[in-house]
Amino acid sequence: MYDEPALESKVTNKDIKIAARNVQVFYGDTHAIKDVNVEIQDKTVTAFIGPSGCGKSTFLRCLNRMNDTIDICRVEGDILLDSEDIYDKRVDPVQLRAKVGMVFQKPNPFPKSIYDNVAYGPRIHGLAKNKSDLDEIVEKSLRRGAIWDEVKDRLHAPGTGLSGGQQQRLCIARAVATEPEVLLMDEPCSALDPIATGQVEELIDELRDSYSVVIVTHSMQQAARVSQKTAFFHLGNLVEYGETSQIFTNPVDSRTESYITGRIG
Amino acid sequence: MPNLWILIIIGVVAVMGFVGARQRALSSGQGDIRNLHSLPSFYGTNAMLAGLIPSLVVLALWTAFQPLVIQSSVTHIIEADQELSDGQLSLAMTDVRRIATGLELAIETGRLDLNQVMDMRADVTDVRPLLGEMGVAVGSDVTPRDLDAAQRFVAMAQTGNLLKTVLVIALSVLGTAFAFVRTSAVFRARNAVERVTMALLIAAASIAILTTVGIVLSMIVNTVEFFRLYPATDFFFGTRWNGTSQLGVLPLLWGTLYISVIALIVAVPIGLFAAIYLSEYASPAVRSFAKPALEVLAGIPTIVYGLFALLTVGPFLLRVFGSGGTFGVDWMSGATAVITAGVVMGIMLIPFVSSLSDDIINAVPQAMRDGSLGLGATPSETIKQVVMPAALPGIVGAILLAASRAIGETMIVVLGAGAAARLSMNPFEAMTTVTTRIVSQLTGDADFTSAQALVAFALGMTLFVITLALNVFALYIVRKYREQYD
Structure with a gap:
């Protein structure tokens, strides 16, 4: 059920990609995230688990400043990406989001063709010098999204015409096309059936080679299957953070144990 | 009886139907609304609608069509006398209507009764000053033909109104009574009210559509007429x-x-x-x-x-x-x-x-x-x-x-x-x-x-x-x- 220990020891030595220090998030008067400290490693899959409303999605959205689009949301504390504060005034959130890509809970392909969906990011950021360059990026990204074989004959059909699982893999391909350094996934499989979920999980495992992946999930099996590191959130607090195998087999905090054994949630 | 009074009467009947049916439903459920198929107010509404809708529809249609029927019937009297052009006919009809209005006023104020009006003869009675008294000025002396037509007009209107009143009130009472009798714990009043609601909504939608059709038709007639005169x-x-x-x-x-x-x-x-x-x-x-x-x-x-x-x-x-x-x-x-x-x-x-x-x-x-x-x-x-x-x-x-x-x-x-x-x-x-x-x-x-x-x-x-x-x-x-x- 868990990754073998050999892999674990390998990842623990990796560099810190994102470091959060004393992060507080407020929605109006609600204190949604309380004093969270966490270090997310490069080339690792980190899972955020916890009951609904515990703040894991909120915290995820802080990592690429998607919370900026919500008027009443306020973030305090430091979040460092490669040792640079992403909430610094000099940081352009638009540039940041190009580096920290995001895949959402519900597949949200644009009402455009499959090709244009994937080419969207590269076009905006000028990643392709010419048409053939762009074609190449699109193909590479669709391959990385493990959907190339299914769509290569209909690249100019609308992306909204795909099935749910295909749409989600298209969205992942779209995020990958921008060549981010970190990929945030907010419950990417919650709208998918088990088969599509399996495909996406395989994909996440492959993405680990090139990116730091952070995934929010409600499925503890999924967290155990795909992640090397797990963070357990409860009522806005980061209760426990550590190696996935350790969290699931030998949690330190009693709340973590209660949650993974199904007594709270 | 004027329409206002008819409306008040059917309104009162409807309210009575509502209260009565509600009571009857409650008592048939031994006072516990859980024994009823629908909430008591649905039984009441059902009785109310059963009385209101048919009577209101008949009232509206009758009020709309009665003048048309009378008009065409009276027109025959005038046309029987002599051949008239469209313009002359409409002038004559205007006169007749004015005289009829005056006569009706006379009856309403109690100056004359219906029989006196019917017995009136243009060569015996001087109608013009009588009408003047009623506040209706007539341009010339009233001809026997016009008086005849006006009397016919008044008579038809009187009969029509009486029939209308009786029919509408009867429908209202019968409809309410029918719904009242049907009211019992097992009667599906909620579904009945729901069907009536749907019918009302359909009627509203049809009126909008029919109006559009009517507008188009009225324009088409005149447009065709125009193209006959102009290429x-x-x-x-x-x-x-x-x-x-x-x-x-x-x-x-x-x-x-x-x-x-x-x-x-x-x-x-x-x-x-x-x-x-x-x-x-x-x-x-x-x-x-x-x-x-x-x-x-x-x-x-x-x-x-x-x-x-x-x-x-x-x-x-x-x-x-x-x-x-x-x-x-x-x-x-x-x-x-x-x-x-x-x-x-x-x-x-x-x-x-x-x-x-x-x-x-x-x-x-x-x-x-x-x-x-x-x-x-x-x-x-x-x-x-x-x-x-x-x-x-x-x-x-x-x-x-x-x-x-x-x-x-x-x-x-x-x-x-x-x-x-x-x-x-x-x-x-x-x-x-x-x-x-x-x-x-x-x-x-x-x-x-x-x-x-x-x-x-x-x-x-x-x-x-x-x-x-x-x-x-x-x-x-x-x-x-x-x-x-x-």
Whole structure:
């Protein structure tokens, strides 16, 4: 059920990609995230688990400043990406989001063709010098999204015409096309059936080679299957953070144990 | 009995039915509403509707058709006497109606009773002073024929009213009683009320549709009449319009389209940008103030816009583009011009475009924006490349609806664009539109059966077809692409 220990020891030595220090998030008067400290490693899959409303999605959205689009949301504390504060005034959130890509809970392909969906990011950021360059990026990204074989004959059909699982893999391909350094996934499989979920999980495992992946999930099996590191959130607090195998087999905090054994949630 | 009293009586019967059926339902459920199929008020409503609806329908139909029946019956009496032209007949009928009104008044005030009125003879009684007493002045002495017809009129009306009263009240009582008797714990009153509600809704929808059909039919009849007097080819392809002998529609259509296009050139960018600002950038505080403020524009009557065109915009444009103006060009000779009407009409359409577009942009799922922003797109890139394409079908629909309004607009054109029908490219010249010509053709003193007057119907029909086509096209576009992003 868990990754073998050999892999674990390998990842623990990796560099810190994102470091959060004393992060507080407020929605109006609600204190949604309380004093969270966490270090997310490069080339690792980190899972955020916890009951609904515990703040894991909120915290995820802080990592690429998607919370900026919500008027009443306020973030305090430091979040460092490669040792640079992403909430610094000099940081352009638009540039940041190009580096920290995001895949959402519900597949949200644009009402455009499959090709244009994937080419969207590269076009905006000028990643392709010419048409053939762009074609190449699109193909590479669709391959990385493990959907190339299914769509290569209909690249100019609308992306909204795909099935749910295909749409989600298209969205992942779209995020990958921008060549981010970190990929945030907010419950990417919650709208998918088990088969599509399996495909996406395989994909996440492959993405680990090139990116730091952070995934929010409600499925503890999924967290155990795909992640090397797990963070357990409860009522806005980061209760426990550590190696996935350790969290699931030998949690330190009693709340973590209660949650993974199904007594709270 | 006057209709008001009938209404009060059936109202009282309905209320009694409501209370009674409710009580009966409660007692048949041994006082516990859980023993009933429906809530007690449904039994009451059922009884109330059973009494109200048939009686109200009969009352309305009877009131509408009784005068027609009496009229045709009385017309026979007059026509039997001598052959009359349409005009003479309608004059004679007016007299008869006046006399009948006087006689009815006499009965109502108790001056005479019905038998006395019926026995009246023109050669014996002097009817005229009697009518004068009742406040009805008759031009000449009443002829036996007219009195005869009027007596017939009064008699039929009296019988008709009596029958109507009896029938309506009987229906109301019987309907209520029927529903009352049916009321029992197992009767499905809720379903019955639900069916009646649906029937009422269907009736409301049908009235709207039937009205449209009626309007079209009435226009078609007159349009066909017009084309009998004036060749259709001259109408559709004639390039001259003088309102009397030359009735070519092209200059009017050109004016209409020209002014509408200018209006849309003004309204679409401004309205669309306003909508984008309001829905994507404005803070809730700004939005809550600016959206209603913009929509106030939509509440201004178009005649006020017309005054604005006449008194403010026209002279302003004249100062800018007229001789000795700001630009030193002499393009404009009078304040009334295509551009004046077009600009003001554009201002009128801004809230229309912005309000519809705003709703459509808001309907684009937030997930689309998140997806784009999450890829590192700026808000304006997101709007341009994701939100707008997703909202485009709806926006096109909104623009086409605005275009239909521009084409149908009258008052602004009357005051702003002048009255000269001409085919010209110059937007600083006065031109006129289809709608304003319809008004002027019908408000003149032309005979209503002449081509000059009937052309208004052909114009109206042309306009109707154009706007209908635009609306259908708009609906088609909106429907075709509506669910693309779901």
